[in-house]
Amino acid sequence: MSTTATPEVLWAQRSSSVDPEKNFIYLTISVPDVPKESLKLDLKPQGLTFSGHSNTLKRDYHLELEFYAEIDEKESKINHTAKNIELKLHKKELKEEYWPRLLKESKKMHFLKTDFDKWVDEDEQNEAPEEDFSQFGGGMGGDFGGIDFSKLGGGAMPTGDEDDDEGSDDEDMPALEGEEEAEGEAKGEAKKTDA
Template sequence: MSAPQTPEVLWAQRSNATEPAKNFIYLTINVPDVQPSKMKLQLKPQGLSFAGHSDSLKRTYQVDLEFYAEIDEKESKINHTAKSVEMVLRKKELKAEFWPRLLKDDKKYHFLKTDFDKWVDEDEQDEAPEDDFGGMGGMGGMPGMGDLGGAGGDFGGIDFSKLGGAGPVEGEDEDEDEEDEDEDEEMPALEGEEEVGSSSKAKITEV
């Protein structure tokens, strides 16, 4: 078996000194085609450990993160998709200031990147749209306080059996039908062809 790969990790954040729900970290671990039964995520106040395997890609992923500051794992949320594991991690300490970085260690890591789709500057976050976490399952009350190994995890009610083998793309059948109809139509006569055909008929009539 090949050595585990470190998956790409994207992150962004919000901060708030008075409202806990607006004081959190966005964290996405990109691990395509890793089924819930093939992954284990342990979330702790100081960090997380993730391991997963993709049968289709024949690839094993593993990453351990130690956060800059503590999070409240019971108030954090998770959503598993066919491409990634998305998390909203509640910061434990209420502060108006951003964390200066995600990890305790200030080293540069090649796998850790800013999630520019979710990032806003610290002085502009009040203008950012409200975040909707309705599709994310809560972490509280789960075995091992965030241990998502096997089928015990709450992944927001997603039916993973429907993730693969998707049906045809909308409009695809219609395009094929139109192509078939086009093939059935007679090709238009080339320039001069009609006249030749007419004169030939005329000659036969004369005979």
């Protein structure tokens, strides 16, 4: 006898008050190996119902979602893969603001998670890449989707050995542990060569 489980659901969104193509919800129902024959997906303006059987996990899945606002189910797209069911749900109302949440009810759902691979902050969505997320790696397996964290600091850290004529604010900053001796030696050598 198989038990019915709720699948994990990942979501992200974009919004636009002028372009319907940029006003949508990304929804991923994470259920591996559900053949088309056992997949039932009923999409309505107010929500969706999903049920399916995973052959590898030998488990039935069921999900009912009631959306925060209406979607245009005729414009929405579904991509069924061996790993999951991906949906691109077009929001019916064109608005600049994001939906405050995916579901009508505001209580926390344990199976519902933000899709950080596809999420973009509201004020940065116009710079976001269109539709193609292939530059992001798989999940959060440790490579963090190819993000170079050294570039997130907003520029190079001052090393203390730049010569600038206007006088540098670096002098006011205390040296890091271990750098004090090295900096002192470097300044001592600099004085010898100037003399």
